[in-house]
Amino acid sequence: MKKIILLLSLIILVSCAQEVDPTVNNMNDIFDSKDFTIEFVLDDSRTESMSFIEDIIVYKTAKETKRSTITFDEALLINDFIQSQFKLHDASNSEIPSIIILNTAKKVTLKIPKYEAAYSNLITKLEL
Template identity: 30%
Template sequence: MKNRTLIFGLLILLMASCKKQQEPTIENINTIFQTKDFNIEFRMDEDHTYRLGFREGYVSFFSNAKTQRNVISYDEAIATNALIQNQFNQRTQDENDPEIAIYDDFNEVSFRASGFENELYNLLKELNLEYVPIKKK
């Protein structure tokens, strides 16, 4: 049984390491969204990342402080898509700006954007998920 677990773990690690970085285009983002099993990471800085995981009609929210899970409606999925599209349209090239990464098991699209913390807060409120703000040093 331990050997199966080890082999399964190595297979998952291998699959994750084979993730292909795609060009940041709406088409590539939508291709990932269509899998209905994907994650969106908001990489605020080296120490603070928020992640929304979508799978089988559920959304999970992972922050440095807690993990939450809720059922997601069609309208909430559309609101999530709107946030990503809005930020994509305002993306920057500044390496100091937070990064947004959308990925599934095989593909990842990432881009930089700034000033989306309020939009993220409003989306989480709509999704009935508690936003845990980053504590400034």
């Protein structure tokens, strides 16, 4: 039941968000909401996500869903990862792979090629 509610929430979240330019201000607006999702579009058939609500993280892959409390250090790791990838965004890149950051109001797409190794390293550090 919880998975269905989470999936429905994610679908509603994606369908309602307005695509905005990938700027620091737009991304900070999303993060300030304290209720947002980061989708990692790795290839045509593989998308993973981290959803955040206050101090809870829900990590979803095709194989599993994990829910836990996020620590300050873990939040810093995720923040550092997003900042490092933001610098690599190029609007001329393909939409796949990409990192999508969204909440109910806004959606930012970072077009970043070859970020999977850095992402895998992040997942390992977070023990997800």
